[in-house]
Amino acid sequence: MQTVNRQARLEKMQRIIRESGYDAAALVPGPTLTYLTGVRFELSERPLVLFIRAEAGSDPAMIVPLLETPRIEAAAPFTIAYYVYTDAQGYRPAFDEACTGLALSGKKIAVEALKMRVLESHLIEHYSPGCTITLADHDLIRTRVHKEPAEVEAMRQAIRLSEAALDATLPQIRSGMTERQAMRILLDEMADRGSQSNAFDPIVLTGPKSAQPHGEPGDEVIKAGDLLLFDFGASVGGYPADITRTFAVGQVDPELVRVYEVVRAANEAGIQAARPGMVAQDLDRIVRKVIHDAGYGPQFIHRTGHGLGLDIHEGPNIVEGNTQILEPGMVFTIEPGIYLPDKGGVRIEDNVTITETGAEVLTSYPRALRVIGE
Numbered sequence: 001m002q003t004v005n006r007q008a009r010l011e012k013m014q015r016i017i018r019e020s021g022y023d024a025a026a027l028v029p030g031p032t033l034t035y036l037t038g039v040r041f042e043l044s045e046r047p048l049v050l051f052i053r054a055e056a057g058s059d060p061a062m063i064v065p066l067l068e069t070p071r072i073e074a075a076a077p078f079t080i081a082y083y084v085y086t087d088a089q090g091y092r093p094a095f096d097e098a099c100t101g102l103a104l105s106g107k108k109i110a111v112e113a114l115k116m117r118v119l120e121s122h123l124i125e126h127y128s129p130g131c132t133i134t135l136a137d138h139d140l141i142r143t144r145v146h147k148e149p150a151e152v153e154a155m156r157q158a159i160r161l162s163e164a165a166l167d168a169t170l171p172q173i174r175s176g177m178t179e180r181q182a183m184r185i186l187l188d189e190m191a192d193r194g195s196q197s198n199a200f201d202p203i204v205l206t207g208p209k210s211a212q213p214h215g216e217p218g219d220e221v222i223k224a225g226d227l228l229l230f231d232f233g234a235s236v237g238g239y240p241a242d243i244t245r246t247f248a249v250g251q252v253d254p255e256l257v258r259v260y261e262v263v264r265a266a267n268e269a270g271i272q273a274a275r276p277g278m279v280a281q282d283l284d285r286i287v288r289k290v291i292h293d294a295g296y297g298p299q300f301i302h303r304t305g306h307g308l309g310l311d312i313h314e315g316p317n318i319v320e321g322n323t324q325i326l327e328p329g330m331v332f333t334i335e336p337g338i339y340l341p342d343k344g345g346v347r348i349e350d351n352v353t354i355t356e357t358g359a360e361v362l363t364s365y366p367r368a369l370r371v372i373g374e
Contacts, residue, residue, distance in 0.1 A: 004150065006077035009036055010052070010060065013143045017054040020139040023107035025052045026124060030115040031310035034238065035144045036060075039075050041068065047091050047120050050080075051102055061102055063094045095123045104128035110136035141315040145307065146329035152353055154239035155308065155331060156362055158199070159351060162234045162241040163365045165189035170372050175224050175249060179204045179217035182228070190234045199233035199240030199312050210246065211345035213302055213337060222373065224250035227344040233312075240312050242333055243363055244349030249373040252344075259296065259338045260346045260369045266290035266336040267348045267367065270304060270318075274334070274352055274359035280322040287318075287336050296338045305333035308351060330354045331362070 013036065017025050027033045027050045029041035041048055046065040053060075061081040064072060069084055083101070085094040099105070105128045111121065113135035121133050147155075168189045173182055183204040190198070204217045207226040222228055226249045233241035246260065270287040284304040291300045303319035308331045316324045318332055335349030350363040 004038065004077075004148070006036060006038060009143065010078055011056070013052055013140070014054055014056055014058070016139060016142050017052065017110060018056075020110065020136065021108065022110040022134065022136065022139075023054055024102065024104065025110040025136070025140060026050070026116070026120070026133075027052070027112065028115055028117065028120055030112065031314070032112060032115075032140060032143065035310055036077075037072065037075070038077060039072050040238070043117065046087075047095075047117075047123070049095075049098075049120055049124070051098065051104075053102065061098055063091065063098050065091070092123070096127045099124060099127035104131050106130040108132045108134055110134050110140060112137050112140055138315070141307075144309055145315050146327065147309060147331050147353065148329075151239055151309065152329075152331065152362075154237040155241065155351065158195075158234045158236040158239055158241040159243065159362050159364075161193045161195055161236065162190065162232065162243055163363070165193055165195075165234070166230060166232070166243070166245065166365065169230075170247070170370075173222065173228070173249075173373050175222055175373050177222050178219045179206055179209070179222070180219060182206075182222065183217045186230065186232060190232075193234075195234035196237070197235045199235045199242060202232035203229070203244075204232075205229045205345075206249070208342050208344055211339040211341055211343065213339065213345070213347070222249055224373070225252055227252060227256055227346065228372065229345065229347060231347065231349065238310050240308060241363075242308055242312060242349060242351060243365065244335055244337075244347045245365055245367075246346045246348065246369075248369055248371045250371065255340075256344055256346070257369065259340065262291055262294040262296060263336050263338055263346045263348050264367050264369075265294075267334055267350065270334040270336070271350065271352060271359065271361055274326065274354065276326060276328050276354050276356065276358075278326050280316050280318050280324045280326060281320050283326070283334075284318050284320055284322075287334065288320075291336060291338060299338045299340060300336060301339060302337065305335055305349075305352075307332045326354050328354050328356050
């Protein structure tokens with residue numbers, strides 16, 4: 001990837017914190033902390049918190065276990081004040097010193113509710129009397145919702161790799177194979193092409209199980225007449241692909257063919273409509289109307305899409321109730337689906353980025369119904 005200006009990212013976050021009315025933000029290990037520092041930590045029994053104060057030019061502070069300090073000190077892209085603790089000391093003294101040193105008592109502190117644990121939240125409140133912990137996911141995601149060119153390029157690479165792996169997998173699929181066996185073939189093909197990790201555990205579902213949007217691959221046998229759904233993605237530089245394609249194993253029920261064509265029409269309607277300046281929920285409505293008008297509205301049971309970045313699910317969500325304006329640099333999925341219990345489900349998912357004049361589809365795998373396994 002190209003050189004990243006993490007100082008500029010820090011300054012952007014501080015500006016967002018100020019504009020949103022917070023005094024500081026507290027980040028635990030996760031995509032936003034990685035986005036700012038370039039270092040990937042995991043949540044563990046040893047808490048780690050990065051504090052960012054709203055004041056322009058102020059240095060962040062980090063509560064960090066001693067054994068993790070070499071990694072952050074070697075890679076830190078800006079000055080950080082460290083509050084270090086050992087296993088023998090425990091983390092409470094570090095929280096006391098940090099919260100006191102940063103004068104967090106009585107302050108309004110933004111956190112990512114989907115990441116922050118009760119442990120860290122409790123400790124901050126305990127050692128910062130009168131502070132207010134505020135759930136601020138919608139505000140903090142603004143720091144990284146507009147993707148830089150290098151981020152989009154990483155996703156392009158992940159997508160190219162993923163699509164090539166799927167293309168190599170399909171000729172190997174045969175009736176009598178299990179979902180788990182098909183998944184392993186796909187994983188091997190992605191690994192052989194240089195996937196640095198999987199964006200998430202692949203979903204490979206056949207027959208009636210394909211009607212479970214987040215089903216888990218198991219020992220169900222792929223049979224002629226079934227649908228076979230792949231939802232998967234490689235990761236490059238921490239950035240994911242998230243692709244879903246559904247296939248027919250031999251000749252399938254005519255209603256499933258009709259369902260497939262409705263989903264494809266909804267997917268393509270969303271791609272054609274996406275543009276800068278439109279409201280996220282309006283894009284969801286356009287996609288959903290195609291499925292509703294075909295008589296399958298109740299069988300479309302999830303949002304039209306979600307943002308993509310260091311988190312596989314982040315803003316902007318393409319869903320009813322989200323009045324966020326779509327802007328250049330945003331990357332998200334368009335993934336309508338219809339799910340018929342006891343028969344099967346169809347989902348077609350593409351990755352899209354908003355440009356200055358419209359939308360660019362980053363995925364290129366064909367959407368026409370393909371028959372496999374014959």
